[in-house]
Amino acid sequence: MSASSITPSYAAVLRTRYACRTFGAALLGRLSYGMVSLSLVLAIKEATDSYAVAGTVMALFGLTSVLLSPTRAGLVDRYGPRRALPPMAAAYALLLTGLAFxxxxPGTSGILLGGLAVPAGACTPPLGPxxxxxxxxxxxxxxLLQRAFSLDTVAEELLFVxxxxxxxxxxxIATPSAGLAVSAALVLTGSLALTSSPAVRGEVGHKKTSAGPAPSEELDSGAQPAPPGRRPWQGGPGMLQAIAVSAAVGMCLGAFNLLVIAFTDEHKDPAAVxxxxxxxxxxxxxGGLIYGAVPWRVPSRMRLAFLxxxxxxxLATTGLSTHPxxxxxxxxxGxxxxxxxxxxxxxxxxxxAHxxxxxxxxxxxxxxxxxxxxGATAATGLLVGRLPLPACFALAAAPAVLSAATALHRPPRRPAAVTAAPPVSERTSDAEQQAPATGE
Incomplete structure (x- = not known):
């Protein structure tokens, strides 16, 4: 039974052919990302007996992983996940194993640990994208796609819990370094299982014409798909809005995590964190499960601004709380x-996206x-103690409120020639283009 012929629900998403196998493999690999940060900090602290070294190495690992994420994703787009993911996963797992060893x-050099952490971050497989x-x-x-994305987001958040x-x-039962070894095994196993899925091998059977929005639906996010070589800021107001709001939400959460600690310390109740x-x-x-189940008629651009x-x-109102x-x-x-x-x-x-x-x-x-x-975590650390906590909460909330203004820039109407169906020769599957639809 095709995905388009069944009643939209989360169960229907998981009953789709190859969905459980593919999603399960991706989640297994992504569980590694929920474990690796804490494992790395604890393992380095035990080996060096220095929080400074642990923090520095973790920062290097995180920065290389985050900043090179688009580059790694671009390699997947160019060569396909079957060719790009296994080498990344193998290198990442090998370097994590080296860090575990x-x-x-005791007494391991911080320089050696940093030298292993930087390439490990650079090789992080983009399993989520x-x-x-x-x-x-x-x-x-x-x-169904809206429900699939909601399910994916909720599952990813639960993995980090x-x-x-x-x-x-x-x-x-073991030392902190064992967490790094387990993380290495998870990401390698999950990545190889993902690339072995028929969905990655191009056996799903859907054509590109069915992969876009339904004929009755307009791309309400702000632009026709941008050519693959263009920068994200050249992808139209829709892409800019997605990036701006994503950064704003990240800033809110990064600041909130630190402000919560300051709040509970102020109220002498650290266990409430x-x-x-x-x-x-x-x-x-x-919220994610409810959102995915609602058949929205409001354009995604306006929904994102409201959210x-x-x-x-x-978040700003949260700062006015008088008790944990x-x-x-x-x-x-929130x-x-x-x-x-x-x-x-x-x-x-x-x-x-193209x-x-x-x-x-x-x-x-x-x-x-x-x-x-x-960035918000670092900035909030400088503000706490210098400003009242309600003011810190309000400042942390400002980026999200301001990012809602990105919806005010309405995209231009596309000419009829742009909305016309592509030539038959362009309606090939992702597997045929060797640029499978993948994401980090």
């Missing part, structure tokens, strides 16, 4: 807008989120 010995682009082939029906818990369990962050994640998961503004205003319990409630409310906003940024990027550059488009959105989170 190096950190198992790859999976998000494969969803376009697996479920070409736009109604589950990962640290698994690291904590490992610490009861876990409950507040759990409420944020729980609200995000619920960004609602997140920012809720109140902050828990506001965090749960979380309702996080997964829907992130899902919409990926949907817009997918709509705006079929041969979808992985890179998704990677730019992902990079914007991570860069915004890292």
């Amino acid at each position: 190096a950190t198992s010995w 790859v999976m998000r682009t494969l969803w376009r082939d697996l479920v070409p029906d736009p109604r 589950t990962g640290p818990l698994l690291v904590g369990l490992l610490l009861h 876990t409950w507040i962050l759990a409420a944020l994640s729980g609200g995000s998961a619920i 960004a503004a609602a997140l920012g205003l809720t 319990y109140a902050l828990i409630a506001w965090a749960a409310l 979380g309702l807008f996080i997964a829907p906003a992130i899902t919409t940024t990926y949907l817009i990027a997918d709509e705006c 079929p041969a550059a979808r992985t890179k488009a998704g990677a730019w959105v992902n990079t914007a989120f991570n860069a915004g989170s890292a």
Whole structure:
């Protein structure tokens, strides 16, 4: 049964041919990313007995991973996931294994650890963008695609909650370096399983004409697909909006995580941090599932603006809380807008991207989120203690509210020649173009 002929639901997404196999493999590999950061910090701290070294090496690892994400995604677009992912995954797993071995010995040189961490970050396989682009082939029906993207976003967020818990369990039976070894095994196994899926081998059977929006639906995100060689800021207002809002959401969350710690310290209740962050994640998961199940008629550009503004205003109001319990409630409310906003940024990027550059488009959105989170965390650290906490919360919320203004720039109407169906020769599958739809 084809994906377009069944009732839209999350169950229908998972019943789509090859969906469970492909998605499960991607999640297995992506679980590594939920474990590796904490494992790396703990392992380096134990080996060097220095928080400074641990923080520096982690920063190098994170920066190379984030900044080179579009480049790695571009390689997947150019050569296809079957040719690009295995070498990346093998190199990444080998370097993580090297870090696990190096950190198992006390007194290991920080220079050696940094020398392993930098190339490891540079080789991080873009499993998230790859999976998000494969969803376009697996479920070409736009109604199912929205649910697939929502499911993907919620699952990814839950992985980053589950990962640290698994690291904590490992610490009861092994050293922190074991977490790095497990992360290496997960990413290699998941990547190889993903590339062996028939969906990656081009056996899904959908043609490119079915992979785009339905004929009755207009690309409401702001532009016709941009040529694969163009920069993201040349992809039209839709792509710019996706990147801007993604960065703003990342800034909000990066700042919020640090402000929560400051808030609970101020109220002499540090244990409340876990409950507040759990409420944020729980609200995000619920919001994402509800959002994906609603058949929206409002253009994605306007939906994204509303979600960004609602997140920012809720975060600003959160700073007025007088007790950690109140902050828990506001965090749960704010979380309702996080997964829907992130899902919409990926949907817009997918709509705006050229079929041969979808992985890179998704990677730019992902990079914007991570860069915004890292930058806001650093900036918030400088503000805490210098400004009242309510003012810090308001400043952290400002980027999300301001990013909503990106929806005010209406895209020009496309001429009829642009909206016409492409020639038959161009309507080939991703596998035939050797540029499969993939995302980070």
